[in-house]
Amino acid sequence: MVVGVKLGFAVKVLGEPLKEADLRRAASGPSLAQSLTYLGEIFDYLERRNLGMYRMSSDLAKYMTHPDYPEFHDQLPQNAERLSELGGRARRAGLRVSFHPSQYILLNSPSDDVTARSIADLDWQARVLDMMGLGPEAVVVLHLGGEYGEHDSARARFVERFERLNESIRRRLVIENDDVSFSVADCLWVHERTGLRIVFDNLHHAAVNPEGMAEGEALRACLGTWPEGQKPKIHFASPATQFQLIEKREGKKKRVEQRAPSRWTSHSDFVDPFAFLRFLEHRPGRDFDVMLEAKAKDLAAIALRDFLRKRGVEVE
DNA sequence: CGATGTCAAGGAATC
DNA sequence: GATTCCTTGACATCG
DSSP: OEEOOOEEEESOOOSSOOOSSOOOOGGGOOOHHHHHHHHHHHHHHHHHHTOOEEEOOTTTTTTTTOTTOGGGTTHHHHTHHHHHHHHHHHHHHTOEEEBOOOTTOOTTOSOHHHHHHHHHHHHHHHHHHHHTTOOTTSOEEEOOOOOTTOHHHHHHHHHHHHHTSOHHHHHHEEEEOOSSSOOHHHHHHHHHHHOOOEEEEHHHHHHOOTTOOOHHHHHHHHHTTSOTTSOOEEEEOOBOOSOEEEEEEETTEEEEEEEOOSOTTSBOSSOOHHHHHHHHTTOOSSOOEEEEOOTTHHHHHHHHHHHHHHTTOEEO
16 A cells, blocks of 8 residues: 655654754854755755655754844845755755744743744744745644633634734644644634644644544544645654653752653654554545654654555555 | 753743 | 743753
8 A cells, every 4th residue: 555645753863963953052153054054964864765754943043033142133034045955955855844833932922022032933934934935835833822721712812813923924834733732623713713724643632632523533624724735744643651760869869760651742762653554544535744753753754664664555 | 071050932730 | 939840952161
């Protein structure tokens, strides 16, 4: 069986000693030019390994929006040519890239300041994809944000804030169900009011689903938010079940305790391949891409691909 | 060179 | 109201 699924991974390459971004402190100067050199090397690697999907580091342009470093705020135009080249390479290689901003990026915060700073980050990430010349399948994936004690008003605030965003962000933004506050049903509520596409996350859905939507139903509903002619994508992860090591300091001594996981939504090293095969049975007529969220990163994508191949399932 | 401290940022849970 | 967890290195500095 051939399935039209690309397997992707997030940010860091473990298969070779490559860097994903220039992570030095601000005193070392602007980072984007160096990060784009690294990104080119990662693209080389992806082509060699035939990996078709990759999430770029949110630190590609570290300090780009930091208020203390206005001298770094101009890095996009300064690197326009390199961005365009890298985007051309991605298009020719059929490489699907994305961003997934960090926990600090919150559109629905009650604080206007937090929201304004978040929008500044969304803005540069959307513009990077624009300047790379990528199509609408290259997206910026965001959660709905915090609840702030009132789920429904927090959800509504996301919609209000979305409507005020600039064109570039609105085109690139997609939403994902999270592991604490907002379910697939919440994302669908937002979709109905904004048209935003939804990235289904299986592990988050297992954790947060007060409406009791069946997994296959939730998956199909999310895929249905992507327009005809665009390939949807989802996140897939398996829960980490190993002991957690807890370091306790007692004066000068350190003691290490072990305990069961405190949360069941932490990512395992590799994706459970049997769970993935079962999950594929939900697949409707339509193809979609799969971003694996696993600590072993590219190694997890390659391992899953090899497993599937032995089972007679050929991914794209 | 090995050990230790630091990093822009938020939110939720707990005390 | 303050602290800790979440999660996580990589970088920077200290001894």
